[in-house]
Amino acid sequence: MRQFGNISWRGSLLFFLLFLCCFQATARKQRVLVLHSYHQGLNWTDNISKGIQSVLEKESNVELTFEYMDTKRHSEPEYLKEFAKLYALKHQRNRFDLIIASDNNALDFVRNYYSEFFKGIPIVFCAIDQFKPDLIEGIDQVSGVTEEIDSRKTIEIALRLHPNAKQLVVINDNQTKSAILNRNNIKALWPKIDTKVKLVFLENLSIPDLIKRVKKLDPNSVIYLINFSRDKEGNFISYQENIEIIRNATNLPIYSSWEFYFGEGIVGGMLTSGFKQGALAAQIALRVLKNEDIATIPIVRTGYNSFKFDYKQMKRFGILPKQLPENSYISNRPPSIVHQYQTSLLVIVCFIVLITILLRYSKIKRDRNEKRLIKINTELDRRVAERTKELIFVNEKLELQTDQIIKQNKELEQHRHNLLELVQERTENLEEANLELKSSRDRLLRMLDANSDGVWEYNFLNEQIYISKIIWDKLGYQSVTISKTKELLRKLIHPEDLITIKQKQKLNRQGKSELFIVEFRMLTRQKEWMWFKAKGKILDYNEKGIPLNIVGTLINITQRKIAEEKINIEEKKLRLSEKRWRSLIEQASDEILIYDIDGCILDANSAACEWLGYTNEELLNLNYCEIDQSHRCSELQSYWKKLNTSNPSYSFESTQKRKDGSSFPVEIRLSLIELQDSNLILSVGNDISKRQETERKILNTVINTEESERKRFAKDLHDSIGPLLSSINLYLSTLSKVNTESDRDNIIRASVDAVNEALVSIKEISNNLSPHILNDFGLEKAIRSFTNKINLSQAINISFIAENLEERINHQVEVVIFRVVAELINNTIKHAKAKIIEINLSKEVNLLSLIYIDDGIGFDTNAINAGTSTGMGLYNVLSRIRSLNGTHKIKSNPQRGGMMVVVEINLN
Structure with missing residues (x-):
């Protein structure tokens, strides 16, 4: 009974353990989403992923999912909105236990869509540059790892290792948010470094310009590479590409603060590791997954920067390991002699011991x-x-x-x-029988040769091929022997078709098919492709059922193939045209409606639905007369009737009514679509409310400017010319009252001086209205004269660089650019409190480029671009540029300060 009881107890225990294992096996894994700001394949992103995986992939109950925003190559607001839609489509129904946000753009995305996608989910961030508490404002559960590169230590060690350096050249694209922050950081810390070395920036350059500038650097220069992932035109460049470009262009020492450049040609520096940041973030995530309160976990700000140097580069520039900071890591360092031959010495000692043992064992074995x-x-x-x-x-x-x-x-x-x-x-x-068969076969081949189609025969045993003469004549070849046929066919048959022929031959050889039907291309002597169709059948087998030969016909199908290809091309063009038309309508920002001559709407794009507030189905049930508020239906029909073959389009302005009852002004352009059975109307509408508002602002500004100029001109005439003319009038009135010749001469001399002074004043007033130096000597001399006058005050320092402006350009362009520069300088002096202004004006081929930078206080550029700013100075600048069909970019930050304006005008 006791034994039975023991068995029962053990059985119960075994059943419980099996149940526990099954429960654990079926328990849900904890799901973690890693949201990367950039794309997979970027060294920085991949290193962070490896750091995260090195910690979390050891946990069997953690499942990792990776999502890439790709903002290094696409950072437009429209793209981010579409990415949010894609994220909702992929993951809104997925419940994640934790989110790891990598780099600033991913954290911004989490913060912006926190209530929609991430509410209640712990957030762990990493690689956040210039971290501030407002970056995580509104996120309930959050912690993570910052990214603080130590540019100062890298610069100090670079200058210490190269004491003869005359300048430190900083290479930076100055395009991304991070690049601008790092540039300003270096400018801020530079006065704190005790050195006479000159600080130089190479930024906002195209790749050819960068190579050209780097090749011309002083031999006593040191390069500090921050980041160059986007060139002047906005093209994305990988980290491997930019370091390779710089490395191939110069032999100067290169330093950096990023680990992904390590081993690619830099000497070294205080390097930031993406792998360590990913591992630190994963350790925080693991603590949270193990139910530790994330609010008690502090933000990590250290532990991912360290000194690293490449021994190969150190050897190039004569740098000794003892010159490096303590605990520096050196890669590619050769081992010491003892350490280098440690394995060999150990092998020799082991070999001697082994020989001794073998000799002793051999003696004992021999005796036995x-x-x-x-x-x-x-x-x-x-x-x-x-x-x-x-x-x-x-x-x-x-x-x-x-x-x-x-x-x-x-x-x-x-x-x-x-x-x-x-x-x-x-x-x-x-x-005797073979002779009869051979004679019969020869007669058959001669009969087939007489046919317009060619014949062929293939022997599986000796792999010889016979093709009739008519085929060789079509290809332009004569006197082709059977022995040369196989090798010639390999050269003439198209490589893609040759693979198909070999596959068919394999099926015939294996007895899986007795038919051979293939269409293929052959190259003629005139280097043209000719299509043939080969049809054949196996005739003879040996006693084991293995095929011996195959015979068939060869037909020229070139004309048929050409006709088929033309039909396929036309079909593809038709489908592509239809797809392009639909894509063009849907992606157009303007309102597009298609309706018949009675006004019944037949089609509408997304913009029309969005503007009018209707769904597509609702719009298709309306008549266009119900939308237009400015015209009666009869008036609209008169517009539609004006459209014909000789007058296929018509434009007018109107007002359209939305579903909610509100209205907005539009410019309508009607076009006639002629079909076989009917005619349709294509209506393209453009919202002109902003344009009308802008025109009103510009008109008011022009009126105010003209009135201000009139008052200033009147004041200048009154203050400068008025007193001089009064003096002249006084001199002339007293001229008849004097008696002596000397007094008369004195009065005349005083009158001439007053007239000359009046002429000088008139010239100055005229020069202020339109500088004569601009008309006489061109844009470069006018701007340089203008900036030199301002520099005389020593209140602000203006540096001006001009390139390739030896020849004069269009006068209208010169006037606009001069007014733009004057307005920007005036704006900086009045509002920015700046100390330095940098102006770069260059012309390459037919492209005129202006780069304007000041170090003053920042402002909100969105208000300027939208025209909602209270001041109209910068808005007028943009209007002047747009009048020449030019482009402009204004960058500034209210917190960090500074302003950069980039203007480009195509002189064609």
């Missing part, structure tokens, strides 16, 4: 073998004697059997002779 051999020899002698007696008996028996074999051989020889005579007779009969 000698004793055993003596014993074996004795036993062998006994067995040899016994075997000798047995062999003598067997030999006598073999002699008897030999006589019998000799007799049987004579009988077999006679039988073989009879068989040879029979085989010879049958061979002669077969040769």
Whole structure:
């Protein structure tokens, strides 16, 4: 009974353990989403992923999912909105236990869509540059790892290792948010570094310009590479590409603060590791997944920067390891002599010990073998004697059997002779039959050759190919022998078709198919492709069922293929045109409606639905007359009737009514769509409310500017010319009252001086209205003269660089650019409180580029671009540029300060 009880207890325990294992096996894994700002394949992103995986992939109950925003190449607001829609489509129904946000754009996305996608989910961030508390404002559960590169330590060690350096050249694209922050950081810390080295920036350049500038650097320069992932035109460049470009352009020492450049040609520096940041973030995530309160976990700000140097680059520039900071990591460093040959020495010692053991073992083994051999020899002698007696008996028996074999051989020889005579007779009969078959085959081939189609034959045994002469004549080849046919076909048949032919031959050879049907291309002597269709069938098999040969016809199908290709091309063009038309309508920002001549709406794009507030189905049930508020239906129909073949389009302005009752002004352009059975109207509408508002602002500004100029001109005339003319009038009125010649001369001389002074004043007033130096000497001289006058005040320092402006350009462009520069300088002096202004004006081929930078206080550029700013100075600048069909970019930050304006005008 006790034994039974023990068995029952053990069985219950076993059942419980099995149940526990099954429960654990079916328990849901904890799901973690890693949201990357950039794309997969970027070194920085991949290193962060590896750091995260090094921690979390060790946990069996954690499942990792990776999502890439790709904002390094696409950062437009429209793209981010579409990415949010894609994220909702992919993950809104997925419940994640934790989110890891990598880099600033991913954290911004989490913060912006926190209530929609991430509410209640712990957020762990990493690689956040210039971290501030407002970056996580509104997120309930959050912690993570910042990204703070130490540019100062990298610059200090670079200058210490190169004491003869005359300038530190900072290479930076100055396009991304991070690049601008790092540039400003270097400018801020530079005065704190005790050095006479000159600080130079290479930024906002195209790749050819960068290579050109780097090649011209002073030999005593040191390069500090921050980031160059986007060139002047906005093209994305990978980290491997930009370091390779710089490395190939110069032999100067290169330093950086990013680990993904390590091993690619930089000497080293205080490097930031993406792998360590990913691992630190994953450790925080693991603590949260193990139910630790994320609010108690502090933000990590250290632990991912360290000094690293490349020994190969150190050797190039004569840098010794003892010159490096303590605990610096050195890659590619050769080992010491003892350490280098440690393995060889160990192998030698082991070999000597092994030889000693083997010699000792060999001596012991030899002694034992000698004793055993003596014993074996004795036993062998006994067995040899016994075997000798047995062999003598067997030999006598073999002699008897030999006589019998000799007799049987004579009988077999006679039988073989009879068989040879029979085989010879049958061979002669077969040769006669083969001659008849060969003659018949030759007649058949000549008959087929006479046909317009060609014939061919392939022998599987000797792999010889026969093709009739008519085919070779079509291809332009003569006198092609059978021995050369196979090699020539390999050269003439198209490589893609040759693969298909070999596959068909393999099926025929294996007996899986007795038919051979292939269409293929052959190259003529005139280097043109000719299409053929080969049809054949296996004729003969051997006794094992293996095919021996295959015969068929060869038809020229080139004309048919050309006709088929034309049909396919036309079909593709038709489909592509239809797809392009639909894509063009849907992606157009303007309102597009298609309706019949009665006004019934037949189609509408997304913009029309969005502007009018209707769904597509609702719009298709409306008549256009119900939308237009400015015209009666009869007036609209009169517009539609004006459209014909000679007048296919018509434009007018109107007001459209939305679904909610509100209205907005539009500019309508009607076009006629002529179909076989009917005509349709294509209506393209453009919202002109902003344009009208802008025109009103510009008109008011022009009026105010003209009134201000009139007042200033009147004041200048009153203050400058008025007193001079009064003096002249006084001199002339007293001229008749004087008696002496000397007094008269004095009055005339004073009058002439007053007239000359009035002329100078008039010239100055005229020069202010339109600088004569601009008209006489061009844009470069006018701007340089203007900036030199301002520099005389020493209140602000303006540097001006002009390139490729030796020849004069269009006068209208010169006037606009001069007014833009003057307005920007005036705006900086009045509002920015700046100390330095940098102006770069260059012309390359037909592109005129202006780059304007100041270090003053920042402002909101969105208000300027939208025209909602209270001041109209910068808005007028943009209007002047747009009047020349130019482009502009204004960048500024209210917190960090500074302003950059980039203007480009195509002179064509």
